[in-house]
Amino acid sequence: MTKAVPAAEPCIDEVDASCVETLLGYNARRAALAVIDVFLRRMAPYKLRPVDFSVASLIVHNPGITSRQLCSTLGILPPNLVGMINTLEKRGLIGKRAHPSDGRANGLHATAAGVDLLRQAETTAIALEDEVAANLTAAERKTLLRLLKKVYQ
Secondary structure, rough: OOOOOOOOOOOOOOOOOOOHHHHHHHHHHHHHHHHHHHHHHHHHHHHOOOOOOOOHHHHHHOOOEEEHHHHHHHOOOOHHHHHHHHHHHOOOOEEEOOOOOOOOOOEEEOHHHHHHHHHHHHHHHHHHHHHHHHOOOHHHHHHHHHHHHHHOO
């Protein structure tokens, strides 16, 4: 016995995305994809992925930061950070030193090459953010950043 195939739905001319467009996650993801696509291309010369950039930036701006502090600040699991730290260290961008007050921890410090590379990468990142946010006024951009932080902090 064969089942009857239902009649085909008519083709649509316009997509109704009204439901997903009201969702924070959908809109945050779409915005992130727009920024990350450009970010990946612009960071390729520096060989930095978004998370590598964030880790290196925190190390440059916070000499002596510990792995635990990095994980807490960036929401990264410790096993995931280990490989990133090792890669940055192998590239000669960071080094470890004994922490002055915690004998079990190492402080992470940028090398001169790491500071140099990151300063260039940060300049590139700031320029690309200005480009992707060109449709926002300075006040809108500030508000957007404030509101996004309220979601994850």
